[in-house]
Amino acid sequence: MEEVCKKEYEINPQTMALIAKYDERGQVVTQAFEKNGSFEVAKWPSQIVDDSCRYFASSLEGRLLGTKQVTSYTHKPPIVISEAMGIYFFPIISPKRKECSWIAHKYIRSFKGEPDHTTSLKFSNGTSINIPVSVGMFANQVQRTAHFRVILEDRLNSSPVSHDARHELIAETFS
Template sequence: MSPIKKDTFEITAQTLALVATATSYGKVLTEVIETGARHELPVHPSRLVDEACRYFASSLPGRLAGTKQVAGFTHKPPIVISQSMGIYFFPTISPKRKDCSWISHSHIRSFDSLDGYQTTIEFTNGSSIVVPVSPGMIANQIQRTAQFRFLLENRIKHSSLYTAEQIAEPFA
């Protein structure tokens, strides 16, 4: 399936991955992979992630800071775009780099080494992508995202246990 060019895009629960692709003249584009379609956008993946975070009243830097506060992850941290919709993504390399791809945690079926330095990721809809990182790194990112999800969801579940005095205490 060849990508279709689009001008607008919104990350949803059906978004599988945002894959950075370099053009012959050095610009980074995004191949958006969704459960039923693939299309290309003329911006780098982290910009799309930032726009999605802003749609849900945050930003990519804010989500990265939140991940650090919740789970302590500082390098290649996974993020939540929408906790209520279960939209969690992890980066393949530093999110500061324009060639960083983002993978949806919820849609990974399996992954396998292509040559030790590249990994094929198969999604729940049967489609797949190849990313230029090791399978060990993908395994680590999947595990870290699962841990972050657990910690965040547990925190939200138990947040109703705090009283107004306990919340105000650090500000007194």
């Protein structure tokens, strides 16, 4: 089966990972993994993350600064792409590098270190991939993302205005 290479892609609730790889011309492209399959995108992963953050009214740089403000994480910080949809991703190397792959926190089911110092990752749909980072570094990223999620979700849930009241305020504003 011939694989289609998309030019545009936005992260959505089905996105499990954006894995950097080299195409036949030596350019960095993305293998996007979703719950129901995978395909290539003709952009590097951090470009897709930035485009997706912009779709939700921010940017990758803004999300990185936000995470730093909330957690003090300065190196490889996890980010939230959409608070409303609970889409949290973390990078496996510096997000500034074209080769930086991104993993969706909620789809990780298990992971283990390999003898070649890579990490095998299993997603909730049974898909497995191997990523070029140590299991210790990967475990740290998983833990930091969980910590960030708890802090941010606590802040969102303890807001003084209830969810229903927010919707009423919005409805009144536009009526």
